[in-house]
Amino acid sequence: MNFSKKNHDHKNKNVIDVSKKVILSVAVIAALGLTSCKNETKKETETTTTEMSKDMAMTDLSFGVRGNCGMCKNTIEKAANGVEGVASANWDVDKKKIDVSFDDTKTDAMAIHKAIAASGYDTEKVAGDEIAYKNLPDCCQYDHEMMMNHK
């Protein structure tokens, strides 16, 4: 009786071991499959990203913008960055000049000039909005005759 029960248990244990092994193998195969699949997907994504960034022609542009100080810099750059398609904007307080990088399928140079002018600042092509200019802090009310776009 005792022997028989033990034998029975042993048999059960073997069955469990086998199923464990099967489950483990399936899990390993599945994991391998998932891993290789993941790698492939990742590769594809990377390739797509590279191709996309090649297609996205970024245009770099520099033009003169009048302004006085660091607060002007914030306002000017915020205005430029607010234009959809602008990737970066950096205004130089000494040169009175902005460097912008933008996606020319989404915007163009004139839209950026206009956005900066709307914030109160003169650019080479568009005069700053007068009301916005008057609302600038006193220290930012730059001289409209100021030279810009210094080399």
Ligand SMILES: [Cu+2]
């Ligand atoms: Cu200022």
